[in-house]
Amino acid sequence: MVASGLVFLADQYLTARIEQQTARNAFISAEIAVLDRNIREISELKKRRQQLTDRMKIIEDLQGNRPVVAHIFDQIIRTLPEGVYFSEVKMMGKNIAVVGFAESNARVSSLMRNLDASDWLHAPNLTEVKAANSREAGQKSRFQLSVQQVQPKAAGDSQ
DSSP states (O other), X not given: OHHHHHHHHHHHHHHHHHHHHHHHHHHHHHHHHHHHHHHHHHHHHHHHHHHHHHHHHHHHHHHHHHXXXXXXXXXXXXXXXXXXXXXXXXXXXXXXXXXXXXXXXXXXXXHHHHHHHOSSEEEEEEEEEEEOOGGXXXXXXXXXXXXXEOOOOOTTTOO
């Protein structure tokens, strides 16, 4: 009887210890799940922060380039000789592609000289000149050119 009582008590003790350890394991598993969710949330927040930082950088770049675009358009207008007009202007990075019409090839040459003399524009490259079709009867030549946008040297740099 005493031996069976000791076996019963030992069984009860071991069963209680096993249940207690199972409860601890369940608690740890639940906490691990909470931490995993927190890690995923932190990872998503880091991604969002990086996206916002990238957007802020783009906006800062655009804000910084605002006056540059105004100067470029001003320079394009100032370099445009009489008898020449642009039908298309595209800016891709620092490269500006222009398509236009001129009354003569001499006017295209004048445009090229004016572009080269500009502080904001550099290295004009004429890619095509051809006779205008019948729809552009008033114009003699259709041309395509590209020019590079540059930052002019500050007045203090040349002194």
